[in-house]
Amino acid sequence: MYWYLPFISPSASMHLMSSELFTLTYGALVTQLCKDYENDEDVNKQLDKMGYNIGVRLIEDFLARSNVGRCHDFRETADVIAKVAFKMYLGITPSITNWSPAGDEFSLILENNPLVDFVELPDNHSSLIYSNLLCGVLRGALEMVQMAVDVKFVQDTLKGDSVTEIRMKFIRRIEDNLPVGEE
Amino acid sequence: MFGMLFSIRSFVAKMSPVDMRDGFLCFQTSKYKLHYYETPTGLRFVLTTDLGVGSARDALQHLYSNIYVGLGVKNPLCPLGEPVQSELFRSRLDAFVRALPF
Numbered sequence: 001m002y003w004y005l006p007f008i009s010p011s012a013s014m015h016l017m018s019s020e021l022f023t024l025t026y027g028a029l030v031t032q033l034c035k036d037y038e039n040d041e042d043v044n045k046q047l048d049k050m051g052y053n054i055g056v057r058l059i060e061d062f063l064a065r066s067n068v069g070r071c072h073d074f075r076e077t078a079d080v081i082a083k084v085a086f087k088m089y090l091g092i093t094p095s096i097t098n099w100s101p102a103g104d105e106f107s108l109i110l111e112n113n114p115l116v117d118f119v120e121l122p123d124n125h126s127s128l129i130y131s132n133l134l135c136g137v138l139r140g141a142l143e144m145v146q147m148a149v150d151v152k153f154v155q156d157t158l159k160g161d162s163v164t165e166i167r168m169k170f171i172r173r174i175e176d177n178l179p180v181g182e183e
Numbered sequence: 184m185f186g187m188l189f190s191i192r193s194f195v196a197k198m199s200p201v202d203m204r205d206g207f208l209c210f211q212t213s214k215y216k217l218h219y220y221e222t223p224t225g226l227r228f229v230l231t232t233d234l235g236v237g238s239a240r241d242a243l244q245h246l247y248s249n250i251y252v253g254l255g256v257k258n259p260l261c262p263l264g265e266p267v268q269s270e271l272f273r274s275r276l277d278a279f280v281r282a283l284p285f
Contacts, residue, residue: 060252
């Protein structure tokens with residue numbers, strides 16, 4: 001077993017922690033949800049909801065730490081997500097491919113997914129989207145920066161595909177609403 | 184105060200050649216200076232100071248990254264859209280503002 005010793009480096013603000021602990025924690029979470037909800041669709045929805053709640057807070061932490069400014073278009077957003085955000089939080093850099101002609105949809109290809117280390121899906125959970133938390137996180141985070149997006153898994157190594165592919169589609173820009181009575 | 188800030192912000196956005204977030208930094212009257220910092224997520228930080236102060240932008244940024252994110256955001260019991268109730272947040276904020284060089 002490979003352990004990262006936790007330490008606080010003066011130059012980095014991130015503590016390194018054991019990736020096994022993270023994988024095990026996520027696995028325990030999904031297992032418990034499967035027991036609580038009994039059907040895969042409900043578990044998927046819960047994972048998405050939890051991911052959303054994480055995402056709306058994670059974006060603040062991300063902006064505070066990475067200091068990136070507002071992105072001017074969806075391509076810049078895709079770059080920031082793949083090269084900065086994924087690297088910062090999961091330690092991987094997915095590649096960006098399959099841009100739609102209108103430039104409003106793209107795919108993130110993850111060669112390895114730290115959430116699913118050592119995981120195998122049993123046959124009775126074939127419609128479970130194990131890493132659906134990630135979709136919720138991306139959706140919640142982007143909503144806080146005024147972008148409504150649709151995020152879903154189109155390929156999953158857990159289901160026998162060679163890579164994991166997440167498809168992200170830009171739906172619309174969310175306008176700032178003035179609170180009622182402030183006009 | 185929100186209405187006034189929003190109007191100033193829209194005004195600056197129309198006039199400024201730079202990205203709007205860097206546009207509205209501060210304004211001053213004969214009595215005080217108001218510093219403004221806005222994040223892409225729509226959070227707005229306002230600091231009023233005496234006229235003698237230069238740019239408080241770094242201080243506001245530090246406030247955001249360390250105090251707000253560290254305590255408000257990362258604390259899952261802290262609801263996001265409402266006024267902050269946390270005592271720890273108040274005391275850290277207080278200590279930070281008192282420690283500023285101006």
